[in-house]
Amino acid sequence: MDWTLPTDIQSEGIPAILGGGDVLMAAETGSGKTGAFCLPVLQIVYETMRDQQAGKYKKKFAGQEKDWKINIFDKERNLGVDGNGLRCESTHPKFWSGARCNKGVVGKGKYYYEAYVETDGLCRVGWSTSDGSLNLGTDPAGFGFGGTGKKSNAGSFDDYGESFTLYDTIGCFIDLDNGVIHFSKNDHEFGTAFEISQQLINSVFYPAIVIKNARILLNFGATVFKFPPQNGYVGLTQAPIDFVRDSPITAFGNSDTNSEKRPHNAPMCLILEPTKELAQQTHNQIENFKKYLDAPKIRNILVMGGISMTEQMNLINDGVDIITAAPGRISDLVAQNKILLSNIRFFILDEADSLVSTQSDCFKILQQLHSHMPKYSPEGYRLQMIVCSATLHNSEVKKLADQFMHFPQWVDLKGQDSVPDTVHQVVCIVDPKNDKSWIRLRSKIGDSIATDGIHSKDEIRPGRDDPETLSEAIKTLKGEYIIKAIDEHKMDKCIIFCRTRLDCDNLEKFLTSRNKGYTCACLHSDRSPDERTRNLDWFKTGKARFLICTDVAARGIDVRGVPYVINMTLPTPEEKANYVHRIGRVGRAQRMGLAISLVASVGEKVWYHKCQSRGANCFNTHLVNQGGCARWLNEMTSLAEIEEHLGVTVNRVGTDFIVPMDEFDGKVVYGAKRSNEGGIKTGHAVELSGVVQALAELERSVQLSYLQMIAPPSA
Numbered sequence: 001m002d003w004t005l006p007t008d009i010q011s012e013g014i015p016a017i018l019g020g021g022d023v024l025m026a027a028e029t030g031s032g033k034t035g036a037f038c039l040p041v042l043q044i045v046y047e048t049m050r051d052q053q054a055g056k057y058k059k060k061f062a063g064q065e066k067d068w069k070i071n072i073f074d075k076e077r078n079l080g081v082d083g084n085g086l087r088c089e090s091t092h093p094k095f096w097s098g099a100r101c102n103k104g105v106v107g108k109g110k111y112y113y114e115a116y117v118e119t120d121g122l123c124r125v126g127w128s129t130s131d132g133s134l135n136l137g138t139d140p141a142g143f144g145f146g147g148t149g150k151k152s153n154a155g156s157f158d159d160y161g162e163s164f165t166l167y168d169t170i171g172c173f174i175d176l177d178n179g180v181i182h183f184s185k186n187d188h189e190f191g192t193a194f195e196i197s198q199q200l201i202n203s204v205f206y207p208a209i210v211i212k213n214a215r216i217l218l219n220f221g222a223t224v225f226k227f228p229p230q231n232g233y234v235g236l237t238q239a240p241i242d243f244v245r246d247s248p249i250t251a252f253g254n255s256d257t258n259s260e261k262r263p264h265n266a267p268m269c270l271i272l273e274p275t276k277e278l279a280q281q282t283h284n285q286i287e288n289f290k291k292y293l294d295a296p297k298i299r300n301i302l303v304m305g306g307i308s309m310t311e312q313m314n315l316i317n318d319g320v321d322i323i324t325a326a327p328g329r330i331s332d333l334v335a336q337n338k339i340l341l342s343n344i345r346f347f348i349l350d351e352a353d354s355l356v357s358t359q360s361d362c363f364k365i366l367q368q369l370h371s372h373m374p375k376y377s378p379e380g381y382r383l384q385m386i387v388c389s390a391t392l393h394n395s396e397v398k399k400l401a402d403q404f405m406h407f408p409q410w411v412d413l414k415g416q417d418s419v420p421d422t423v424h425q426v427v428c429i430v431d432p433k434n435d436k437s438w439i440r441l442r443s444k445i446g447d448s449i450a451t452d453g454i455h456s457k458d459e460i461r462p463g464r465d466d467p468e469t470l471s472e473a474i475k476t477l478k479g480e481y482i483i484k485a486i487d488e489h490k491m492d493k494c495i496i497f498c499r500t501r502l503d504c505d506n507l508e509k510f511l512t513s514r515n516k517g518y519t520c521a522c523l524h525s526d527r528s529p530d531e532r533t534r535n536l537d538w539f540k541t542g543k544a545r546f547l548i549c550t551d552v553a554a555r556g557i558d559v560r561g562v563p564y565v566i567n568m569t570l571p572t573p574e575e576k577a578n579y580v581h582r583i584g585r586v587g588r589a590q591r592m593g594l595a596i597s598l599v600a601s602v603g604e605k606v607w608y609h610k611c612q613s614r615g616a617n618c619f620n621t622h623l624v625n626q627g628g629c630a631r632w633l634n635e636m637t638s639l640a641e642i643e644e645h646l647g648v649t650v651n652r653v654g655t656d657f658i659v660p661m662d663e664f665d666g667k668v669v670y671g672a673k674r675s676n677e678g679g680i681k682t683g684h685a686v687e688l689s690g691v692v693q694a695l696a697e698l699e700r701s702v703q704l705s706y707l708q709m710i711a712p713p714s715a
């Protein structure tokens with residue numbers, strides 16, 4: 001793939017993901033974020049599958065059954081348990097997560113265990129039969145003592161002992177000889193909490209806990225108790241074998257989180273992309289990487305509208321390890337249980353800010369998918385969420401991180417949204433008061449671009465400066481300016497962004513009608529999935545010189561070596577972040593690119609369809625606040641906001657579109673690799689190489705001196 005070294009974001013992001021935590025990756029467009037999450041995820045999915053095939057987990061669980069510990073097959077998904085089965089954690093702020101032990105006691109004897117509160121959350125500890133709910137104390141088979149100083153059984157919560165919290169040690173006592181349960185706090189024993197009924201007295205009682213946003217450490221007696229019990233009570237590990245029973249809920253029983261027998265339709269990784277094109281592109285990237293992984297082969301599929309349902313189900317039924325999806329179909333298939341999320345280990349949100357934007361419906365889908373995922377895998381690994389975009393710095397993403405992620409690590413190379421220095425951006429102000437050429441253009445029917453018709457009911461009077469006339473003038477001028485820019489830069493390949501689908505169609509007709517070889521392909525949501533795929537392909541292969549698109553193609557699309565982007569209009573105020581994404585279609589992978597934005601000097605009236613038909617046959621030119629489907633936009637304000645957000649002033653060019661080359665050393669060839677010695681190579685990894693070498697030397701000398709210390713040369 002012509003990749004020699006990791007890019008900066010890959011150098012930082014890959015180890016963070018391999019480290020096992022949740023990661024937010026913010027890095028400029030075209031900086032290689034897709035590889036930064038695909039590579040480590042493929043590695044872990046592959047290694048887990050290989051270990052499962054070799055029966056590693058089975059052996060691990062089988063070997064540990066003699067120990068008393070939390071039964072990972074008798075716990076709620078949200079509850080995390082460490083490798084020893086003694087430390088339990090739940091970080092969910094709202095839900096209680098419970099678990100029982102893998103062994104219990106029955107018949108005779110007096111037994112004890114301790115629970116130490118490690119973080120400041122809510123917990124209940126106690127005893128339960130295997131019939132009891134994991135939400136300890138809410139039914140007759142569970143007997144709990146909670147941090148608020150209440151005992152609970154059969155859903156009734158009564159005052160008992162005193163409250164407990166962080167750093168307290170709770171002792172849990174069961175006396176099977178006399179049928180009573182009581183508790184202690186830091187060696188202070190409280191009186192009888194429960195008398196066990198005759199119906200239950202011959203049951204097996206398992207240590208049980210339920211916690212919310214808390215972590216506790218259990219001791220069943222394998223290590224010395226903080227407060228050793230008295231009066232004939234013994235630690236559970238000392239219970240005579242005749243009075244100990246294994247839990248009937250065993251590893252590899254009926255559990256749907258069974259890691260050895262992962263169902264064919266239960267992937268380990270779900271990647272969510274905002275559009276079909278991006279889902280396809282990421283899927284292709286995985287296909288490229290996975291070629292190098294064999295035995296077992298990774299099965300990755302695409303899930304999205306546009307694929308026939310029969311074909312989709314065939315793909316799923318063949319078995320799946322990694323799914324790349326666009327929202328929509330995936331949520332339907334999960335709701336219908338055709339795809340199970342019970343074994344998900346990685347949940348990846350690419351272009352996350354667009355997925356969680358208040359403008360999109362995806363947030364609900366995301367919540368729904370997340371609620372189906374186990375927060376810990378059967379092997380005890382935490383669900384990992386990876387979130388990335390070039391524009392992650394906004395409040396919605398922060399909310400997402402707070403709600404779904406667990407102490408996420410930010411991998412953020414710039415600290416704010418920014419544009420790569422391989423992208424040169426310029427603005428041309430379209431000023432109909434200054435440039436009156438639109439009057440002449442409009443008079444020659446068929447010579448100017450068809451406008452969107454929003455002023456069809458207005459009286460347009462060339463020569464006058466009323467807002468409607470100027471607004472219509474802008475639309476005419478912009479068509480002309482596009483041609484000027486194309487010709488001035490002899491653009492052979494360019495992506496042109498328009499505000500609406502109608503604007504795209506009009507521009508396509510206009511350019512084609514010029515008969516100057518301006519071959520075009522359109523990409524917007526009114527075109528069928530097949531046509532979209534074909535058009536993108538035409539552009540990639542050079543069959544079409546211009547890709548004319550709405551913001552549907554603003555993000556992520558990676559076409560090698562595109563030299564130019566033109567923004568016929570700036571993104572709408574609600575989609576400001578798309579400016580960075582649009583212009584980031586050029587200047588990728590260390591190639592140079594030029595982005596030209598046409599910005600109207602005065603207000604422009606535009607369609608803003610909120611009607612049911614989304615604009616089809618709608619000619620309601622009233623403003624939205626008058627019940628219509630139109631609004632006025634001010635691109636000068638949008639430009640100022642973009643400049644402020646990025647902390648730059650974008651260079652202005654005249655209507656001749658000559659870009660002052662001295663700004664950029666006069667040496668730039670757009671579309672070609674950046675001329676100074678290869679950015680990626682001089683990036684982070686190489687900059688650090690001296691320091692890394694020095695560290696390696698130090699490490700070596702420390703190790704040598706240690707070896708000399710434990711085995712002196714004389715020995």
Ligand SMILES: Nc1ncnc2c1ncn2[C@@H]1O[C@H](COP(=O)(O)OP(=O)(O)OP(=O)(O)O)[C@@H](O)[C@H]1O
Binds near residue numbers: 560
């Ligand atoms: N280590 C590497 N060496 C060389 N090229 C790379 C490397 N990693 C990625 N690339 C190339 O860089 C280009 C951009 O990568 P990618 O599409 O992952 O960018 P991105 O950061 O996701 O951008 P966007 O924010 O626009 O989605 C791709 O063509 C990819 O093949």
